[in-house]
Amino acid sequence: MSVQALSDITFDEQDANLFLVDDAQLRADALKHSVLPRLRVVMNVAIACIREIYGIEALEDSIVSVYPNFRQKRDRELLIKYESVFVGLGGQRKAKWPGFARKDGKPVQILPFRFAFVLDQYGVFTVLENAWLKGLDTRSFEMLLRFHIDNEHKVNPLCFASGMAPGIPYLEDLPLLAPLRDEYQLRLKHKLYDNHFLGHTYHFPVSGDTLEQIVNRFAYFFPVYDSYIQMAKGLPIRLDALVAKLSAWLERELEETEEQTELPVPETLGVHAARAAESKVRVMPAMRWQVFQRDQWRCVACGRSSHDGAILHVDHIIPRSRGGLDALENYQTLCDICNIGKSNKDATDLRNRKG
Numbered sequence: 483m484s485v486q487a488l489s490d491i492t493f494d495e496q497d498a499n500l501f502l503v504d505d506a507q508l509r510a511d512a513l514k515h516s517v518l519p520r521l522r523v524v525m526n527v528a529i530a531c532i533r534e535i536y537g538i539e540a541l542e543d544s545i546v547s548v549y550p551n552f553r554q555k556r557d558r559e560l561l562i563k564y565e566s567v568f569v570g571l572g573g574q575r576k577a578k579w580p581g582f583a584r585k586d587g588k589p590v591q592i593l594p595f596r597f598a599f600v601l602d603q604y605g606v607f608t609v610l611e612n613a614w615l616k617g618l619d620t621r622s623f624e625m626l627l628r629f630h631i632d633n634e635h636k637v638n639p640l641c642f643a644s645g646m647a648p649g650i651p652y653l654e655d656l657p658l659l660a661p662l663r664d665e666y667q668l669r670l671k672h673k674l675y676d677n678h679f680l681g682h683t684y685h686f687p688v689s690g691d692t693l694e695q696i697v698n699r700f701a702y703f704f705p706v707y708d709s710y711i712q713m714a715k716g717l718p719i720r721l722d723a724l725v726a727k728l729s730a731w732l733e734r735e736l737e738e739t740e741e742q743t744e745l746p747v748p749e750t751l752g753v754h755a756a757r758a759a760e761s762k763v764r765v766m767p768a769m770r771w772q773v774f775q776r777d778q779w780r781c782v783a784c785g786r787s788s789h790d791g792a793i794l795h796v797d798h799i800i801p802r803s804r805g806g807l808d809a810l811e812n813y814q815t816l817c818d819i820c821n822i823g824k825s826n827k828d829a830t831d832l833r834n835r836k837g
């Protein structure tokens with residue numbers, strides 16, 4: 483493992499720019515070699531955070547689910563202009579989910595929910611979605627809705643702590659601002675089985691403390707995802723035990739940061755806006771993408787790429803403080819390790835060195 487941590491990770495306007503670039507191949511390469519590797523680091527930190535708070539190894543039952551996964555035929559994937567990406571937790575793909583049943587009687591191998599970090603042109607947000615509930619029998623769907631009805635008083639505080647809120651579709655006979663219980667009852671009645679939780683949207687740039695906050699809030703909502711997994715396993719939910727662990731952890735954290743009384747200001751709640759018409763305008767790829775593309779998505783010093791676990795950075799060959807220009811020729815691609823080795827005062831063109 484390399485030195486990757488949240489402090490090495492930033493998402494900025496150049497990432498937003500990527501989703502407006504018309505070159506599908508560049509988009510796909512940038513997602514594969516730069517955006518998804520960074521989101522994976524965020525997910526790894528979240529898994530560590532879940533371990534710390536709950537003592538649970540999330541990957542015992544789940545896999546890290548990535549979209550796009552670039553496993554299909556490459557040519558086909560390159561034609562797709564991806565408008566968002568995610569790295570999330572999803573149930574392992576095995577016939578081991580006896581708690582749910584399929585309409586056709588076959589065992590459930592793929593769970594229809596994902597608990598993920600999503601990145602699009604607006605920023606980073608968190609989502610727990612089971613909007614893909616297809617093929618399960620009615621009893622399975624109802625189990626999920628009844629979980630929310632029966633545990634509303636436990637799930638609501640988790641929503642509050644994590645900034646996750648249910649995405650509620652407009653229903654004609656549901657009064658505005660009705661209690662969630664009514665909402666779920668109505669869904670049962672109308673067989674509306676999707677149940678979509680959205681977190682805050684953190685607008686670009688996103689780094690440092692904000693990324694830590696995103697990870698923490700993700701972990702705060704983990705007990706709901708864990709309940710879904712427990713139901714899928716056909717086991718009793720352990721919501722109470724997990725909430726108790728979360729409370730104890732939060733209390734310890736609060737004690738440790740007692741002097742810091744300033745509370746974070748919640749951002750606008752992330753009901754995700756439809757892609758704005760004006761953003762259909764295509765733009766030039768940002769400098770970062772041009773540099774990476776020219777350097778073939780590899781560190782020019784050591785040759786590492788995302789395949790080797792590298793997080794790619796753009797480096798000024800001649801620093802701006804020494805008159806270096808913001809021009810393509812004055813940039814080079816470095817991995818996280820080589821980038822740390824090169825100080826700001828260093829004007830070495832590492833392309834001259836053999837790794």
Ligand SMILES: [Zn+2]
Binds near residue numbers: 784786816
């Ligand atoms: Zn390197």
